[in-house]
Amino acid sequence: MKYIHRFSQGLHMRQVDRMLDNISNSSATLSKMSMKLRSVCVRSMRRLRKKRGQKVGGLNICVHIYESKFRHRRKYARGRYGGAWRRKSWVFGMVEIMPSRKPVLRLVDKRDKTTLLPIIEKHVKRGSIIHSDEWRAYSTLSERGYQHHTVNHSIHFVNPLTGVHTQTIERAWANFKTEVWRLRANRSEKALKKHLIYIEWTYWLGRRHRQGILGKLLHDISQFYH
Structure with missing residues (x-):
């Protein structure tokens, strides 16, 4: 106990x-x-x-989407990289900004349109406001029933004209990675998947x-x- x-x-x-x-x-x-x-x-x-x-967003509710690499961190830069990273090294995340901040986290093979759009359509409700960078895989979101706004990360962290940013999910990535690395839960694909689900459990069920x-x-x- x-x-x-x-x-x-x-x-x-x-x-x-x-x-x-x-x-x-x-x-x-x-x-x-x-x-x-x-x-x-x-x-x-x-x-x-x-x-x-497991859906986030809704009419006029903002969702930040972003991909991040959860590469296995070797202790003191020694030892082998985890086998998971030979195939799947990217985690695609969708975080509802208000009121819940609930994340949806998926380990993906690629960051292309064919991979990411079906995940978005499955987990983000139509009519949601989506903030993202200008990655080309997201270019057709407005045609699919979403209010899509972007920021060019090569120039700005926040779009100076619209105020659009993805800082909420970027801060979340930092917290998630710290927890995963500390527990060494990214040594294998199986371990990382389970820990991503545990993070989701914390926000979707534990805190609620x-x-x-x-x-x-x-x-x-x-x-x-x-």
């Missing part, structure tokens, strides 16, 4: 270990506990996707639960281990 409480606070395994909280004398045990809890969150999020779908992340975590544990 102590570890579940620490986990819900966002404390990482080594932080818990250093607190000498008498949870476990073995870092391997803590690692297994962490994997079990993340698996519970992943199953819960997948159930949500199947039952209700009436008893917070801890309450939602205990609820999901009871659902899957009753």
Whole structure:
């Protein structure tokens, strides 16, 4: 129970270990506990996707979209790169700005129109305001029922004429990457996918639960281990 409480606070395994909280004398045990809890969150999020779908935005609601590379970071620049990066190295993200800031994160092979547009149409409601850079894969979004506005990142962080920017999702990427790298959850494609789903669970289910992340975590544990 102590570890579940620490986990819900966002404390990482080594932080818990250093607190000498008498949870476990073995870092391997803590690692297994962490994997079990993340698996519970992943199953819960997948159930949500199947039952209700996972859509962000809506009429006049702003969504930022952006791609970012989650390349495996080698400790002290030594060791091999993770096998996942031979094939899939980009994560495509869509974040609803207000009121929820809920993210949708997908590992993709390519950043072309054929790959990204179906993901957008599946997860972003028609009529949404979409802010993006001027990547050519997004060029037909206005024709597909979205209010599409862009900023040229090679010149400005914020479009000086319209005020359009993608800084919300860019800041989110920094937070997501820090968490992934700290847990070394990007060593393989499978591990990265699970951690991206766990991040989604935090925003879609954990923070929205009436008893917070801890309450939602205990609820999901009871659902899957009753």
